[in-house]
Amino acid sequence: MEFKTVKESKIILSELMLPSHSNFSGKIHGGYILSLMDQIAFASASKYSGFYCVTASVDTVDFLNPIEIGELVTLKASVNYVGRSSMIVGIRVDSENIQTGKIKHCNSSYFTMVAKDNEGNSATVPGLILSNYEEVRRFYNCIKHISLKKHKNHHEEVFDYKSDEALKGLEKYNIKLEIK
Numbered sequence: 001m002e003f004k005t006v007k008e009s010k011i012i013l014s015e016l017m018l019p020s021h022s023n024f025s026g027k028i029h030g031g032y033i034l035s036l037m038d039q040i041a042f043a044s045a046s047k048y049s050g051f052y053c054v055t056a057s058v059d060t061v062d063f064l065n066p067i068e069i070g071e072l073v074t075l076k077a078s079v080n081y082v083g084r085s086s087m088i089v090g091i092r093v094d095s096e097n098i099q100t101g102k103i104k105h106c107n108s109s110y111f112t113m114v115a116k117d118n119e120g121n122s123a124t125v126p127g128l129i130l131s132n133y134e135e136v137r138r139f140y141n142c143i144k145h146i147s148l149k150k151h152k153n154h155h156e157e158v159f160d161y162k163s164d165e166a167l168k169g170l171e172k173y174n175i176k177l178e179i180k
């Protein structure tokens, strides 16, 4: 079986934010940043696996700081976890004010990518060589994340949202129940 290092999956992408990337309030559109994140996740997973990949899922993306027009946005990505055909790519986005040199952390997220062969079937990816404790920490976090996601999906399947108890539990929220 083939193995590859995390280093072989690393990609860095820098782009200057143009007025055409902004929203109505003059800040950079979140959707544009998501699109760049999807691109770098694809590049990292495809470079690592040697197959074209598809995005299977995107973890929570919290926009920590707004990005201004004229700032230099840098995305860094690497494969943190591999299964049989899936890879979890960790992405960090920073923006830099070119005049002051001040760097802001804008968001970090995790994209699950699945390798596909020429027939469109999921393809086996190389195993991952963990070369330092930081890589071990990231791999463990992914295992934890996968297990929490399974637990959450199971809870959603078995939870009776129509029960009296569930409906009563909504009383403290900013809603009015008008179920017909």
Ligand SMILES: CC(=O)SCCNC(=O)CCNC(=O)[C@H](O)C(C)(C)COP(=O)(O)OP(=O)(O)OC[C@H]1O[C@@H](n2cnc3c(N)ncnc32)[C@H](O)[C@@H]1OP(=O)(O)O
Binding pocket: 054, 055, 056, 057, 082, 083, 084, 085, 086, 087, 112, 114, 122
């Ligand atoms: C709608 C869009 O255009 S989204 C943007 C682009 N993305 C796409 O087009 C992808 C559309 N989705 C798909 O093609 C399929 O649902 C796939 C490839 C993601 C999964 O297909 P499946 O038939 O479920 O594949 P399969 O059961 O073989 O699973 C393949 C791997 O994906 C993983 N996987 C599947 N769905 C998910 C998910 N939602 N989240 C995380 N991992 C997933 C599986 O755990 C498995 O991992 P492993 O091989 O490492 O054990």
